[in-house]
Amino acid sequence: MHVEDETVTEKTLAFEALSREAVEALSAHFGEPDWLRQRRLDAWRLFLDTPWPSNQKDEEWRKIDTDLLVKTVQSLHLVSPDSETVTATTDLPEKLQGILREADRRSALLVRREGGLVFADVNDDLRAQGVIVADLLTAVREHGDVLEPHLAQIVRADEDKFKALHTALLSGGFVVFVPKNVAVEKPIQLVHWLDEAGTLVFPHVLLIAEANSAVTVLDEYLSNDLPDVAFVTGAIEIVAGDNAQVNYLNVQNWGKNVYHLASQRARMGRNTMVNWSSGQLGGSLTRFETEVWLEGDGGMAYLNGIYFPTGEQYMANHTLQRHIATHCSSDLLYKGALLGNAHTVYRGLIKVEKGAQQTDAYQANRNLVLSPQAHADSIPMLEIEANDVRCTHGATISQLDEEELFYLMARGIPRKEATNLIVDGFFAPVIDRIPLRTVRDRLKTVIHERMENA
Amino acid sequence: MALDERQQIELINKEYAEKYGFHDPEKYVFKARKGLSREVVEEISWMKGEPDWMREFRLRALEIFWKKPMPTWGADLSGIDFDDIYYYIKPAEKQARSWDDVPEEIKRTFDRLGIPEAEQKFLAGVGAQYESEVVYHNIKKELERQGVIFLDTDTALKEYPDLFKEYFGTVVPPSDNKFAALNSAVWSGGSFIYVPPGVRVEMPLQAYFRINAQNMGQFERTLIIADEGSYVHYVEGCTAPIYTTDSLHSAVVEIIVKKGARVRYTTIQNWSTNVYNLVTKRAVAYEDATMEWVDGNIGSKVTMKYPAIYMMGKGAHGEVLSIAFAGRGQHQDAGAKAVHAAPYTTSNITSKSISKDGGRAGYRGLVQIYPGAHHSKSNVVCDALILDPESRSDTYPYIDIREDDVSVGHEATVSKVGEEQLFYLMSRGLSEADALNMIVSGFIEPIVKELPMEYAVEMNRLIQLEMEGSVG
Numbered sequence: 001m002h003v004e005d006e007t008v009t010e011k012t013l014a015f016e017a018l019s020r021e022a023v024e025a026l027s028a029h030f031g032e033p034d035w036l037r038q039r040r041l042d043a044w045r046l047f048l049d050t051p052w053p054s055n056q057k058d059e060e061w062r063k064i065d066t067d068l069l070v071k072t073v074q075s076l077h078l079v080s081p082d083s084e085t086v087t088a089t090t091d092l093p094e095k096l097q098g099i100l101r102e103a104d105r106r107s108a109l110l111v112r113r114e115g116g117l118v119f120a121d122v123n124d125d126l127r128a129q130g131v132i133v134a135d136l137l138t139a140v141r142e143h144g145d146v147l148e149p150h151l152a153q154i155v156r157a158d159e160d161k162f163k164a165l166h167t168a169l170l171s172g173g174f175v176v177f178v179p180k181n182v183a184v185e186k187p188i189q190l191v192h193w194l195d196e197a198g199t200l201v202f203p204h205v206l207l208i209a210e211a212n213s214a215v216t217v218l219d220e221y222l223s224n225d226l227p228d229v230a231f232v233t234g235a236i237e238i239v240a241g242d243n244a245q246v247n248y249l250n251v252q253n254w255g256k257n258v259y260h261l262a263s264q265r266a267r268m269g270r271n272t273m274v275n276w277s278s279g280q281l282g283g284s285l286t287r288f289e290t291e292v293w294l295e296g297d298g299g300m301a302y303l304n305g306i307y308f309p310t311g312e313q314y315m316a317n318h319t320l321q322r323h324i325a326t327h328c329s330s331d332l333l334y335k336g337a338l339l340g341n342a343h344t345v346y347r348g349l350i351k352v353e354k355g356a357q358q359t360d361a362y363q364a365n366r367n368l369v370l371s372p373q374a375h376a377d378s379i380p381m382l383e384i385e386a387n388d389v390r391c392t393h394g395a396t397i398s399q400l401d402e403e404e405l406f407y408l409m410a411r412g413i414p415r416k417e418a419t420n421l422i423v424d425g426f427f428a429p430v431i432d433r434i435p436l437r438t439v440r441d442r443l444k445t446v447i448h449e450r451m452e453n454a
Numbered sequence: 455m456a457l458d459e460r461q462q463i464e465l466i467n468k469e470y471a472e473k474y475g476f477h478d479p480e481k482y483v484f485k486a487r488k489g490l491s492r493e494v495v496e497e498i499s500w501m502k503g504e505p506d507w508m509r510e511f512r513l514r515a516l517e518i519f520w521k522k523p524m525p526t527w528g529a530d531l532s533g534i535d536f537d538d539i540y541y542y543i544k545p546a547e548k549q550a551r552s553w554d555d556v557p558e559e560i561k562r563t564f565d566r567l568g569i570p571e572a573e574q575k576f577l578a579g580v581g582a583q584y585e586s587e588v589v590y591h592n593i594k595k596e597l598e599r600q601g602v603i604f605l606d607t608d609t610a611l612k613e614y615p616d617l618f619k620e621y622f623g624t625v626v627p628p629s630d631n632k633f634a635a636l637n638s639a640v641w642s643g644g645s646f647i648y649v650p651p652g653v654r655v656e657m658p659l660q661a662y663f664r665i666n667a668q669n670m671g672q673f674e675r676t677l678i679i680a681d682e683g684s685y686v687h688y689v690e691g692c693t694a695p696i697y698t699t700d701s702l703h704s705a706v707v708e709i710i711v712k713k714g715a716r717v718r719y720t721t722i723q724n725w726s727t728n729v730y731n732l733v734t735k736r737a738v739a740y741e742d743a744t745m746e747w748v749d750g751n752i753g754s755k756v757t758m759k760y761p762a763i764y765m766m767g768k769g770a771h772g773e774v775l776s777i778a779f780a781g782r783g784q785h786q787d788a789g790a791k792a793v794h795a796a797p798y799t800t801s802n803i804t805s806k807s808i809s810k811d812g813g814r815a816g817y818r819g820l821v822q823i824y825p826g827a828h829h830s831k832s833n834v835v836c837d838a839l840i841l842d843p844e845s846r847s848d849t850y851p852y853i854d855i856r857e858d859d860v861s862v863g864h865e866a867t868v869s870k871v872g873e874e875q876l877f878y879l880m881s882r883g884l885s886e887a888d889a890l891n892m893i894v895s896g897f898i899e900p901i902v903k904e905l906p907m908e909y910a911v912e913m914n915r916l917i918q919l920e921m922e923g924s925v926g
Contacts, residue, residue, distance in 0.1 A: 059527055357843065372825075372858040382849035384868045387840035391868040395853055398861045 017078045017200055020044055023168045029081050030137040030172075033144050036151065043157035043167035050161040063345045063377055064287060064316060072231055072259060079171055079199040083116035092119060093193060095222055102438055106218075107186035108133040113193045114201070115171045126184065131215075132177035133188055136204055139175045146177055151206055154237035155263045162261050166202050166233045173204035173234075176217055180241075183214040187247075187436060190219045197228035197257065204235050207248065211241035211269070218249045218436060222282075225255035229284075232258060238266035240274055242296060247275045247435045251442065254283035262288045270296030270325075277434045280307040280315050281446050291320040294328040294356075304433040305334035306443055308450055309342035319348040321361055323386075329360040335430045336367050337423060337447075338374035339454050347379040350393060354385045363393035368426050370400065370454065420451045489537040492516065495639050498542045502608055502642075505615065515628035515638030522632040528818065529756040529785045534730055539702055541640040541673070597655065602686075603648040604659055607675050610646035617648060621679055625708035625736050625764075634734040637673045637706040644674030644705065649684040649715075658687040658720070658906050676707040680715040680743075687718040689906060701729045703754075709737035709745065713767065716744040722909055724753035724916060727784055731757040741767030741796075748904050751778045751786045752916050760818060762791035765799035765827075772801040775901045777913075780813030780845070781920055789818035789850075794830040794860075805836040806898050809845035810920075816848035821862055828859035836866035839897055841890075891921055 016022065023044045027037040052070045053061040086092055089100045092111060103109070107126050110133060111119035117135040126133060132143055140147055157167040174190045192203050209215050219236070232254075240246045246266070254260060260283050266274050274292055292301040301321065309315045321330040336344050346365045367376040378395040400422060408418035427447060434440050487494060495516050499509040524531055597604055603614060611618050628638035649655060680686055703725060711717045717737065725731050731754040737745040747761035763772030774790035792801035807815035817836045838847035849866045871893050879889035895902075895914060902910050 057526070354843065367855075369855065369858040369860075374858060375856050376853075377855070378853040378864070380849075380851060380864065380866075382838075382847065382866060382868055384838070384840060384848070385846045387843050387845060387870045389840070389868065389870065393849070393864075393866050395851070395864040396862060397853055397855045398863075399858045 017076060018074065018165070018169075022078060026078075026081060026169060026171070030140070032137070032140060035144070035148055036140055039152050039157075040168050040170065043152070043164045046157045047161060047164035047168055050164055052161050060318065060347070063347075064285075064314070068285075069259070069261075072229055073165070073200065073233075076198055076200045076229065076231055078169065079115045079196060079201045081115040081171060083113040083118050086111075086118045089119070093195070093224070095224060096191060096193065099189070099191065099220070105186065105438060106189045107184055108188045109191070110135070110174055110189070111191040111193060112172065112174070112203070114196050114199070117172075118193075123186075126188075129182045129184070130179040131182060131184055132175060134175055136173040136175045136206060137170075143175075143177070146208065147175060147206065150208060150237060150239050151204075152235075152237075154239065154267055155235040155265050159263075162233055163235070163263055166204070166235050166263070169200070169202045170204055171202040173206070174219075175206045175208075176215065177208045178210060178213040178215045180210040181212045182210075184216070187216040187218050190217065192219075192221045194221075194223040194230055194232070194254070194258065195226070197226040197230050199230050201230060201232045202234070203232065205237070207236070207238045207246070209238075209240045209244040209246045212243045213241065214245040216247040216249070216435065218251070218439060220250075221252045221254060221260065223255045223258055226257040229257050229259060232260040232262075234260065234262045236262065236264035238264075238274065240266060240268045240272045242269040243271050244269065245273045247277075249277040249279075249434065249436060249439050251279040251281070251439060252283060252286060252288070253279075253281045253446070254286070256284055258283040258286075260286040260288075262286075264289060265291040265293065266301070267293045267295055268299045268301065271298040272296060273300045275302040275304070275433075275435055277304040277439065278306070278317070279439070279443050279446075280305070280309075280317065281443075283313065283315075285314045287316040287318070289318040289320075291322065292330060293322045293324060294330065295324045297325045297327050299325065299328040301328075301330040302433060303330070303332040303334070304430050305332075305336075306427060306430055307334070307336040307344060308339075308447060309336075309344060310339035310450055310454070312341050314343045316345040316347070319346075319363075321348075321350045321363065323350070323352045323356040323359045323361060326356055327358045328356065330362070332363040333430050333433065334365045335427055336365075336376070337426065337450075338367065338369050338376055339371050339450060341373045341375075342371070343375045343377075345377040345379075346395070347377075347381070348393075349381040349383060350391050352384045352386050352389050352391060356386045357388040359386060359389040359391065361389070361391045365395040366426070367395075367397040368399070368423065369397060370423075420448070423447065423451055488540055490516070490519075490539075490541055490640070494541055498640060498642065501542070504611065507619065508611065511623065511628070512639050512641075515635045518628050519632060519635035519639055522635060524632060525758075528758050529787045531730065531732075531756065533755075534702055542642055600653050600655070601650040602653060602655055603646065605646045607644040607646045607677060608642065610677070614646075614648070617679075618646070618677070621708070621710055622677060623708075625710065625738055626706050626734050630734060633704045633732045634706055637675060637704050637734070641673045641675035641706065643672075644676040645678075645688070645690075646676070647678040647686060647688060649680045649686045651681040652683045653681075654684065655686040658689045660689040672701075672703045672705070674705050676705070678707075678709045678717060678719070680709070680711050680717045682712045683714040684712075685716045687720065687906075689720045689909065690722075701725075703729050703731045703733070705733045705735075707733070707735040711737055711739040711743040711745050713741045713743060716746075718746040718748065719761075720748040720905060720909065722750040722752065722905075722913060722916075723757065723759075726753060727755050727781075729754045731759065733757075733759040735759065736762040736764065737772075738764045738766050739770040739772060742769040743767065744771045744773070746773040747775070747790070748901065749774065749776045749788065750901070750905075750913060751776075751788050752913075752920065753784075754786075755783060756785045756787070758787045760789040760791050760820075762793065763801065764793045764795060765801065766795050768796050768798050770796060770799045772799075774801075774803045774805075775904055776803075776805045776817070777898050777901045778805075778807040778815040778817075779917065779920055780807070780809040780815035782811040782813060784813045786813070786815045787818055788816065790834075791820045792822070792832055794821075794823040794827040794832065797826065797828045797830065799827060799830045801832045803832075803834040804900065805834075806901060807836075807838045807847060808841065808894060808897070809838070809847050810841035812842075812844040814846040814848070816850065817866070818848075818850040820852040820854065821864070822854045823857050823860050823862065825856045827857050830857070830860045832860075832862045834864040836864075837897070838866070838868040839894065840868065840870055887921075891918060894921060
């Protein structure tokens with residue numbers, strides 16, 4: 001056997017990345033309870049039985065290079081399931097240092113690197129309140145009863161092949177559990193860091209907010225530019241009980257060469273409020289499905305989205321506002337600006353099911369195309385099966401307005417600065433809806449950087 | 455060969471029908487077999503005495519039809535049995551010239567449509583298609599004098615073979631979609647219009663056509679060429695009596711609008727509610743040309759129809775006005791498509807839909823802006839009214855932009871009839887039914903007012919009929 005071959009064997013953990021052996025080895029490695037092992041194996045069975053999505057046949061995948069996705073997934077190896085714990089924050093990557101300095105603004109910080117937890121700092125009062133903030137696969141062993149009803153049950157393996165693969169090869173993640181009647185005052189911060197190229201990563205976040213609870217979670221996905229492709233297939237599951245108030249903020253700022261398919265869903269109870277903010281900035285190819293299911297009467301969901309690709313980036317956002325119960329409202333605003341050869345796809349659906357009377361749903365997607373080579377697709381959709389509703393959606397794709405530029409320049413503002421002002425103004429309505437100042441500032445900084453380099 | 459009893463009886467009946475012409479209450483000279491095969495297509499072409507290129511075209515299209523899968527999006531088409539359809543029926547009646555020659559049955563049908571005979575005669579150039587072939591065609595002398603050609607498509611192929619060949623199949627090729635391929639293979643009838651440069655046809659040209667035999671599909675093919683600077687308005691309206699089994703209507707309409715010309719194409723579709731109405735309508739508009747589709751969908755079981763405008767020349771303009779009404783058991787998957795392939799092109803799409811009694815009405819649209827189509831503008835507005843909790847409304851507007859210097863907008867609203875609007879009208883003495891009627895009429899008014907007068911009247915009457923019994 002060649003030496004080269006041995007290296008490969010070692011890297012692939014002695015089995016092929018996409019195999020039943022890999023599923024079983026992972027489960028054994030984490031010492032998982034039977035129920036999770038069974039979920040993985042069932043998902044593996046579904047993975048084998050489900051065809052890959054095709055942009056020729058599947059409407060939802062029509063605007064993405066599915067051949068590239070499939071080829072990439074099949075060519076990479078699994079991320080190693082462990083990482084060495086870091087004790088001093090200075091040992092963490094440069095890109096995280098700014099975040100780490102914000103310690104007084106949060107109640108917990110967890111950092112994962114590749115497959116494993118590397119840093120955890122959880123305030124004692126959270127523990128006292130019965131809040132769990134932990135590494136997912138550690139929590140599976142310690143709090144199995146809390147996780148079992150929800151883990152891989154909200155985003156399900158039987159929905160498509162990538163979701164099946166995610167469940168089968170789940171490589172870790174975070175769990176946040178807030179018990180009944182508990183309000184967590186300061187945000188909980190979760191960071192996914194990646195620096196190994198050529199890997200398949202399957203991160204998962206499970207957020208359970210029980211009845212009458214309140215919590216704010218900031219979930220970030222970060223890396224440096226990678227020399228080769230890393231493929232992230234992630235899932236976010238949110239369970240928000242009756243009267244719960246959940247702010248969930250998701251910032252994706254991967255470096256180059258990261259592909260990220262994300263399936264994210266919140267299921268909501270009676271009079272529940274979910275405010276979901278999403279910033280998509282980095283990565284080479286990202287596709288985020290974000291769904292809110294309003295299952296209890298009187299629920300309210302806000303969805304705030306920002307995307308700003310440049311260069312050769314591809315970013316897709318698929319959203320669903322699913323109204324199942326009565327007297328619910330949902331309000332979605334996704335805004336994106338495009339530079340370079342970027343391609344964005346927004347595909348959003350308001351679905352009002354039979355009997356979901358008194359629904360008030362709104363959906364707006366605005367695109368600002370700043371480069372002649374950039375390409376924006378927008379598909380805002382409505383499917384309404386109840387009559388006593390008010391559903392409105394709107395989509396626009398436009399470029400910088402020369403008249404607005406002229407107005408500012410006539411007042412002595414140079415063209416570049418005037419352009420920046422207009423772009424700031426374009427994003428302001430959605431940035432204002434984001435509940436954390438740190439995130440608002442961070443997004444503004446990235447927007448400014450993008451405009452400077454344009 | 456062992457034949458069971460039923461097959462034997464069928465065979466005997468068939469022989470009787472062929473030998474003696476009875477057991478055949480429908481008056482046909484020729485009735486194609488049910489189902490589709492190369493032989494059927496060759497027979498259609500032979501019956502019509504077509505040139506070789508058209509036979510080849512049909513056969514090529516048939517191969518494409520077989521190869522293409524059924525669409526998996528849109529409406530449920532699983533009820534279509536392609537083997538249970540007659541693909542061509544030629545009526546016994548010959549081309550009629552005067553009103554007296556028009557068969558009584560057809561006149562009766564016109565009466566039931568509520569259009570008086572006098573008005574029928576008055577309307578210029580009525581081409582009435584009965585059983586897959588035009589039997590009544592009266593082109594006003596005025597049109598002939600202007601050099602306008604208005605014929606049924608089969609005759610046009612015979613009389614103007616070169617003009618026909620130049621444009622036929624250039625806007626909607628058979629490979630476009632499965633049903634365009636089907637139409638290309640078995641097409642029959644439809645209208646052919648050529649308007650010479652600079653000619654304005656002042657009165658709308660119209661053709662009524664109908665489905666009249668069980669399990670008989672209609673595959674008409676319309677080709678309109680508006681030469682530079684000309685204008686024509688074509689009106690197509692159709693109604694059909696109710697049958698017990700499903701019918702298929704799969705038409706293709708191709709329109710070429712040359713530089714500076716303007717074409718308006720108005721359709722009121724009121725097929726009976728067992729008809730699958732799957733139609734490909736497309737226009738290409740060149741420099742400074744204007745194409746307008748006014749599209750009303752009231753009837754049919756399933757309609758899938760998305761009138762398209764390809765703006766190929768600088769400054770071209772496209773307009774689509776669409777109304778869909780979906781009642782019990784109906785699915786109206788209507789929409790529009792605007793493709794901006796040249797700079798300074800503009801398009802406007804307005805869609806209104808009403809669903810009631812469990813009906814499902816939808817808008818499915820595409821606005822596409824190609825690289826180089828700078829300074830293009832497109833605006834789409836969709837409004838939907840849902841009248842009861844069982845009904846459904848869908849909106850699927852696709853927007854695909856490959857150019858930065860453009861402006862595209864889409865807006866849609868779905869709502870119910872406002873309690874306050876109803877209260878306002880009822881407090882002024884209107885009954886609830888009348889108030890509802892008035893609100894619905896007002897809702898579709900922006901489109902109805904674009905229809906020719908007699909159609910506007912008919913449209914309002916149709917909506918009123920459909921609205922009957924919707925209160926209480």
